Amino acid sequence: MRAALDATYSLDRNLSGVGVYSRRILFGLAQSHPEAFFFYCYRPHRWLTSFRETLYPNCRRWPLLERWPPKADVFHGLNQRLPAARLKRAVATFHDLFVLTGDYSTPEFRQRFALQARQAAERADLIIAVSEFTARQVQDLLGVSPDRVRVIYHGATCRVPSGQDPPLLKEDLILMVGALQKRKNTLRLVEAFERSAPGWRLALAGSYGFGAEQILERIGSSPRRREIEVHGYVSERRLNWLYQRASLFAFPSLDEGFGMPVLDAMASGIAVLTSNRSATAEVGGDAVFLVDPEDTESIAAGLQRLSEDARLREELALRGRRRASAFRWEKAVDQTWSVYQELLR
Numbered sequence: 001m002r003a004a005l006d007a008t009y010s011l012d013r014n015l016s017g018v019g020v021y022s023r024r025i026l027f028g029l030a031q032s033h034p035e036a037f038f039f040y041c042y043r044p045h046r047w048l049t050s051f052r053e054t055l056y057p058n059c060r061r062w063p064l065l066e067r068w069p070p071k072a073d074v075f076h077g078l079n080q081r082l083p084a085a086r087l088k089r090a091v092a093t094f095h096d097l098f099v100l101t102g103d104y105s106t107p108e109f110r111q112r113f114a115l116q117a118r119q120a121a122e123r124a125d126l127i128i129a130v131s132e133f134t135a136r137q138v139q140d141l142l143g144v145s146p147d148r149v150r151v152i153y154h155g156a157t158c159r160v161p162s163g164q165d166p167p168l169l170k171e172d173l174i175l176m177v178g179a180l181q182k183r184k185n186t187l188r189l190v191e192a193f194e195r196s197a198p199g200w201r202l203a204l205a206g207s208y209g210f211g212a213e214q215i216l217e218r219i220g221s222s223p224r225r226r227e228i229e230v231h232g233y234v235s236e237r238r239l240n241w242l243y244q245r246a247s248l249f250a251f252p253s254l255d256e257g258f259g260m261p262v263l264d265a266m267a268s269g270i271a272v273l274t275s276n277r278s279a280t281a282e283v284g285g286d287a288v289f290l291v292d293p294e295d296t297e298s299i300a301a302g303l304q305r306l307s308e309d310a311r312l313r314e315e316l317a318l319r320g321r322r323r324a325s326a327f328r329w330e331k332a333v334d335q336t337w338s339v340y341q342e343l344l345r
Helices: 017-032 107-123 132-142 186-193 212-220 236-245 260-267 278-287 296-308 310-324 329-344
Strands: 002-006 037-042 059-063 074-077 090-094 126-129 149-151 173-177 201-205 228-232 248-251 271-275 289-291
Touching: 002 017, 017 037, 017 329, 074 329, 090 107, 090 132, 090 329, 107 132, 126 132, 126 329, 132 149, 132 278, 173 186, 173 236, 173 260, 186 201, 186 212, 186 296, 201 236, 212 228, 248 260, 248 296, 260 271, 260 278, 260 310, 271 278, 271 296, 271 310, 278 310, 289 296, 296 310
Parallel strands: 002 037, 002 074, 037 059, 074 090, 090 126, 126 149, 173 201, 173 248, 201 228, 248 271, 271 289
Antiparallel strands: none
């Protein structure tokens, strides 16, 4: 088999969830299927940067020009977009459709993203959705027949501490991982934290996104400003360190197609508070504490309950680790390969 994949998003310096997904699928497929050949396709603005990557022997980089994709049995768009050229067989992964459901970005971004998503949904032979929630959105918002959609979950990315690792003392620390932006609901989380038990601190780890200026201004005027840590985007090593320090993970996002941080927090053995909507409830199952993300009181009550009940935190942490163990990147890679094989048949 000769498969071509859009590798553009795997090169960002500060990888988003799409970037993490892209790297796991790209290199997972090449490593697990040495008998196949893979074209890693890069859009023009990432072409030169791609030469910093060391590829497996069965891989070749290729410039992804709108009218000249490589000849391959299957083309896979890893971020719900496909090149304009005619493709022999095409797969598109859909992560979320928040641009169609909420005012979480600029009008220009929403217009461009929505057009790309609609075109990819129309042209793809099969669609990979990263959750049942996203699969329903693809069907309902884009009119895709259910028989063209395959659900493939992400794997846990955060390294799970082994029994041989030196234990870190847990602190009275609430951690949130995700961009400071309107969609992640950071503003309401800050307001809810102000009502939490004294002595606890809030750590925010993530790049700045749409609405970040308002969030930073609110943090600056918070009566508990000294207890709020704004880390910005952090390395994987520092992120693992934060996961190990935190006693509580809060992720009251308004709209998520999957919610990687929720899974990583569960894998790290932290009690998780998250939204009772979109995909985070699906990913967390019975291992998370659910709140209404549009109700600051609900978020504040959840933080209060978990900060005061150590036994509940321990129970959720145990459930979370068990549940997270079922989400593996190796499984996602194998299922993606099966989608290619299905198309070839």
